[in-house]
Amino acid sequence: MNETTTKRKSIWDYANPTRFLALADRLIPVLGILTAFCFAYGLYLGFTAPEDYQQGSTVLIMFIHVPAAWVAMMCYGVMTMSAIGTLVWRHPLADISLRAAAAIGASFTFLALLTGSLWGKPMWGTYWVWDARLTSFLVLFIIYLGIIALAKAIEEPTMAARSLAIVTLIGSINIPIIKFSVDWWNTLHQPASVSRFAKPAMDVVFLYPLLLMALGYSLCFFTLHLMNMRNEILKRRIRTMKMGAARMAERA
Amino acid sequence: MFGEHAAFIIPSYAVSALVIIAMCVRIMLQYKAQQREIARLEKAGIKRRSAK
Secondary structure, eight states, rough: TTTTOOOOGGGGGGHHHHHHHHHHHHHHHHHHHHHHHHHHHHHHHHHOOBBBTTTBBBBOOOOOHHHHHHHHHHHHHHHHHHHIIIIIIIHHHHHHHHHHHHHHHHHHHHHHHHHHHHHHHHSSOSSSOHHHHHHHHHHHHHHHHHHHHHHOOOOOOOHHHHHHHHHHHHTTHHHHHHHHHHHHHHHHSSSOOSSSSOOOOSSSSHHHHHHHHHHHHHHHHHHHHHHHHHHHHHHHHHHHHHHEEEHHHOOO | OOOOHHHHHHHHHHHHHHHHHHHHHHHHHHHHHHHHHHHHHHHHOOOOOOGO
């Protein structure tokens, strides 16, 4: 085989939106089915699990609260990588990925805050405390809203992409703060109980449904993200077509 | 079924389901609308540069 036929696939092959759209069209149904399976099996395991000896039936809220919080942070991770992709490599899909993820990330952050608050009332006796974990998570929500607002505020595409990437990078400082807030400060929120170097501090009857739901939420995020990236590409295509038409009309 | 905490569990699941489903529906409707818009523009004789 010569060099041209053995060319390695890289992210630059998908810099071509048409090629990316073809890949997205193939991936979206598969990811959607996997998401549905994880949700169905995870919910089945969750609802058939016994009550926790301390949390009682509210442990059920954990199966949707923890995955939402993980995905909210993972989404910001994806956006941070996209921001680097825009600033360093100027990859055409990086800005599309960042924009497409922002609203999804904000939604999952909202869900994590809401379900956490609804769990907090019966377990802690309060919907909200201004402790480090809760406050830093609220800051994440505000950062998401800021990014969404900024994305709509700047018209010129190159300038918008750079500004969004810079703001996203600055906001990424909050992610390690959220992660380690429970270790650095004395918080009401409990420290990590799944991602520990030692054995998770949880019985498998709760761990399995939690992990399945976390996988379901992550797959759901990637499905929605791909779908939204596809929308963003079409939006730009429409914009280009309309601008071309306007130029032609001007010349005529 | 959920005992005394039903008032906290049910809204948690209901709102989570609602938000996730709403996101799906919104993104799918947007996709359909954009496909229609591209078809309309192409019908009007407007082409993308790369599609010439």
